[in-house]
Amino acid sequence: MAVRGVGLGLRWALIDDILQRPPPELAWIEIAPENFMRRGGRFPAALAACAARWPIVTHGLTMSLGGGDPLSPEYLRTLAEFAHDVGTPWHSDHLCFGIVDGVAMHDLLPLPFTEEAADHVAARVRQAQDVLGLPMAVENISYYAHPGQAEMDESDFAARVVEKAGCSLLLDVNNVYVNSKNHGFDARAMIAKMPLDRVVQIHVAGHDDSDPELVVDTHAEPLKNEVYDLLAFALSKIGRDVPVLLERDDNFPDWADLCAELARLDTIVPHEHAP
Amino acid sequence: MSWIGYQKSLCDLILAEDAPAADFANLGHEPSRWKAYRRMVRSRFYETIDHGFERLKNIVGSERFHLLVDRFLAIERPRSIYLRDIPGEFLQFLERHWEPISREHGLAAYVLDLARYEWAELETAYAYEEGPTPDVVPLEMHRVAVLAPAHRLLDLEYPVHRLGTDQEGGALGREPISLCLYRDSKTHDVETLELTPVAARLFVLIEQQTTALDQVVRSAADAARLPVDLAFIEALSVLLADLLERGVLLGSLADRPNA
Numbered sequence: 001m002a003v004r005g006v007g008l009g010l011r012w013a014l015i016d017d018i019l020q021r022p023p024p025e026l027a028w029i030e031i032a033p034e035n036f037m038r039r040g041g042r043f044p045a046a047l048a049a050c051a052a053r054w055p056i057v058t059h060g061l062t063m064s065l066g067g068g069d070p071l072s073p074e075y076l077r078t079l080a081e082f083a084h085d086v087g088t089p090w091h092s093d094h095l096c097f098g099i100v101d102g103v104a105m106h107d108l109l110p111l112p113f114t115e116e117a118a119d120h121v122a123a124r125v126r127q128a129q130d131v132l133g134l135p136m137a138v139e140n141i142s143y144y145a146h147p148g149q150a151e152m153d154e155s156d157f158a159a160r161v162v163e164k165a166g167c168s169l170l171l172d173v174n175n176v177y178v179n180s181k182n183h184g185f186d187a188r189a190m191i192a193k194m195p196l197d198r199v200v201q202i203h204v205a206g207h208d209d210s211d212p213e214l215v216v217d218t219h220a221e222p223l224k225n226e227v228y229d230l231l232a233f234a235l236s237k238i239g240r241d242v243p244v245l246l247e248r249d250d251n252f253p254d255w256a257d258l259c260a261e262l263a264r265l266d267t268i269v270p271h272e273h274a275p
Numbered sequence: 276m277s278w279i280g281y282q283k284s285l286c287d288l289i290l291a292e293d294a295p296a297a298d299f300a301n302l303g304h305e306p307s308r309w310k311a312y313r314r315m316v317r318s319r320f321y322e323t324i325d326h327g328f329e330r331l332k333n334i335v336g337s338e339r340f341h342l343l344v345d346r347f348l349a350i351e352r353p354r355s356i357y358l359r360d361i362p363g364e365f366l367q368f369l370e371r372h373w374e375p376i377s378r379e380h381g382l383a384a385y386v387l388d389l390a391r392y393e394w395a396e397l398e399t400a401y402a403y404e405e406g407p408t409p410d411v412v413p414l415e416m417h418r419v420a421v422l423a424p425a426h427r428l429l430d431l432e433y434p435v436h437r438l439g440t441d442q443e444g445g446a447l448g449r450e451p452i453s454l455c456l457y458r459d460s461k462t463h464d465v466e467t468l469e470l471t472p473v474a475a476r477l478f479v480l481i482e483q484q485t486t487a488l489d490q491v492v493r494s495a496a497d498a499a500r501l502p503v504d505l506a507f508i509e510a511l512s513v514l515l516a517d518l519l520e521r522g523v524l525l526g527s528l529a530d531r532p533n534a
Contacts, residue, residue, distance in 0.1 A: 034357055040403045040425055042463040062356040068279040075356060100286040103352045106323075106361075107316045109285060112278050144311050145304035147281045182308075214311055 001055040003028045003089055003201075006265045007245040009059075013252050015046045019053075023259040025266035028055045030245050033091075034062055037082045051086055057201070057243075058088040059170075063128060064099040065121045065138065066111040076131040083134055090200060092137040092170040093128075095121060095161065110143035113150040113157040122164035129167065137168035137200050142175040142207075142217035144182060154179065155193035168200035173231045174217060174247075177224075178207050181215040188233055196238045204231055204265065205247040220251035223261055232268050244269045276301065289313045292349045320348060320361065327362025328393045330438055331386065339380055343369070346376070359401055366394045385433035385447045392435045392454070395427040399456045399465045402426075410529040414519060416489040418527035420481045425458035426523060428478055436467050453478075457523045466521070473499045474514060481524075488527070 005027030008018065018026070029050050036043050050056065060079065063071065083091050096108040111117045121138070129136050140158055152160070154176075162169050171194060180187035206221030223246070235242065244265055248258060276284065285302060288294045289312060299306035324344050325332055332340040347368040353361045369376065373387055402425035411421050434450050453475035455468045470478060476495040480486060486494070492511060496503050518524035 035359075038357070038403045039359070039401050041400050041458055045463070068282060072356070097282055099356070100282050102354055103286055103290070104354055104356050105286060105289065105316055106319055106353065106358050107312070109282070109312065112281070114278065117278055145302070145308035147278065147285075148276070148303040213307070216311070216315075 001028075003055045003057055003243045004241055005243060005271060006262050006269055007054075007057070007243055008258075008262065009245060009247045009249070010047070010050060011249060011252075012043075012046075014248070014255075014258075015050075017255040017258075019046070019049055021255060021259075022053075023262050025259075025262045026054070028057060028243060028245075030057045030059050031086070032061050033058045033079055033082050034060065037078050047086070056086040056088055057245075058083050058086065058091045059139075060091060060093040061108075062098055062104065062106070063093040063124075064097050065093055065095065065124050065128075066117060067097040067099045069099050069102060071124055071127060071131075073131075076128060080132045080134075083132060088134065090135045090137055090168065091132055092139055092168075092201065094139045094141050095158065096141045108141045110141065110146060111157075112147045113152050113154060115151060115160065118152075118157050118160040119164060122161045125161065125165035125167050129165075135168060135200075136165070137170040138162065138165070139170040139172050139203065140175050140194075141172070142178040142182075144214060144216075146183075153185075153190070153193070155190050155195075159193075159195040162195050162198045167198075169195055169198040170201045170203060171196075171199045171234060172203040172205075173234050174203065174205045174207055174223075174227050177227050177230050178215045178217045181209070187230055191230065191234050192237055196234075199238050199242055202231065202234065202242055202244045203247055204228075204244060205249075218251075219247045219249035222253065222257070223265075228264065228268065231265075235268065235270060241270050276303075285309065285312070289316045290348045290352055292345045317348065319358075320344065320353065323358055323361050324365050327365070327397055328390060330435075331389050331393055334389070334438075335380075335382065335386065343376065343380065346372075359397070362397060363394055366390050383447075384449075385435055388431040388433045389435040389438065391429060392431065395429050395454075395456050396465050396467075399425055399427050399458050400463070402458060411526040412529045413526050414488070414515065414524065415527045416492075417487050418529075419484050419486065420488045420491070421484070421525045421528055422478070422481055423457060423460065423523055423525055425460075427456045428475070428482065429454045429456065430475070436469075455523065457521065460522045468521075468523070473501065477514075484528070 006025050007028035007030050008026055010029050010031045036047055094108045098105050125136055138161055158169060176190055177187050204223055204227055205219045206223050208216045208218045208221055246261055288298055296306040299309040302309050321344055347365050351368045353364055369390055404424040409421055430453050432449055432451050433447050434452050453470040455470055455478055456465055458465055473495050476498050480491040480494055501507055
């Protein structure tokens with residue numbers, strides 16, 4: 001099953017609606033493998049029901065691509081087996097760090113935009129791809145602070161990583177929007193500079209802009225019009241069929257409202273058909 | 276500061292019990308932005324550990340409970356890449372430091388048992404059956420019996436499993452008890468069985484998967500100084516039938532008679 005069109009992140013709060021009342025626009029499912037790996041009970045049963053119906057794409061949270069600790073061989077081995085079982089066409093994780101001296105922070109912490117950091121990440125992506133036996137994509141994160149002096153901007157950092165790693169880009173449009181507000185740059189210009197020829201998947205989500213000092217990427221609000229517009233812009237610049245995922249992780253709305261968001265996204269996402 | 280040094284500093288500042296804004300200044304951006312990371316990371320850990328210990332948090336009180344979480348984050352720190360494991364790490368922290376913690380925060384003796392019980396519920400719900408399923412045949416006394424993998428045995432000093440979600444445990448008296456928690460294979464719900472001393476001994480021996488069930492029964496009866504008479508055998512039959520019905524007991528190992 002090819003991954004195209006609009007997808008939704010599988011969260012436990014949504015599972016019954018996804019399985020019992022899926023909207024026609026829902027074309028694929030994304031999962032965080034850490035929520036399913038080495039776990040019994042309800043979760044594998046729900047995942048199996050979804051996998052029978054939709055393509056599954058894995059999106060990891062804890063590889064810590066920019067971290068100083070060695071990549072965990074046990075994690076990679078378990079992930080490789082899991083990814084193979086669910087048949088994901090690629091695996092993605094974030095341009096961040098999350099593990100320090102064996103301490104798992106369970107968040108996406110920002111890397112400095114430097115050549116040294118980009119090359120460090122690229123080497124680890126290559127290592128991970130070798131173990132996983134899968135192509136990888138890296139995702140631009142929302143960052144609220146930058147450590148020290150940046151040598152380049154976010155798009156050049158992402159471009160250097162994907163070029164040196166030989167991997168793809170998961171372009172998170174909402175993250176670019178949030179970063180543009182928090183760091184004062186033009187979101188469209190930043191997207192235009194991203195390595196768009198490497199984009200294999202797009203994320204969109206809601207954010208909280210109630211604090212004038214800091215816009216927060218919450219995945220707990222409806223998509224804002226500005227993000228729909230930025231998505232349309234990104235897709236026009238990419239110029240090809242790229243699957244788009246709606247991330248909703250908290251403060252879940254009525255299922256009908258979430259379906260309406262998927263339907264609106266579906267009007268924006270191109271629908272090329274396989275030859 | 277090297278960028279690896281920056282990672283260590285940020286981690287320290289996020290997990291420390293107290294982190295003045297000035298301490299973030301060395302990281303190279305407005306301290307308020309770094310403090311946002313501190314809030315986000317810590318709120319995720321609070322939420323995860325709160326979820327794991329709902330009854331404990333209600334009884335201890337949210338503020339006092341989060342002081343315990345703060346201490347855990349500062350001195351032991353979360354290690355697992357699986358967020359669902361973090362409540363278990365918090366429990367290990369409580370067990371290792373129980374005496375000073377209970378003294379400092381005035382915690383009743385049953386609180387640690389309640390933490391153990393709540394974690395056992397979660398762990399049973401998540402339990403992962405690794406490895407090939409053993410070849411199981413209908414239960415036979417001369418073969419090794421097999422328990423469902425998703426179960427946990429607990430020996431507690433206080434019957435904390437009887438506490439409701441909104442119940443105070445102040446009057447809970449000491450009453451040593453053995454429990455078996457298991458995951459229903461159809462509903463995935465976690466159920467709790469109170470075990471008699473003989474049944475508890477049976478479970479422990481069955482779990483070891485080294486001895487045929489008839490020898491396990493004899494050992495358990497001997498330990499309890501009970502004769503294996505008609506009454507014992509009738510009670511045993513009822514127990515085994517109930518465990519098979521519940522799916523806690525799967526049957527017997529096919530290929531290990533008289534192991």
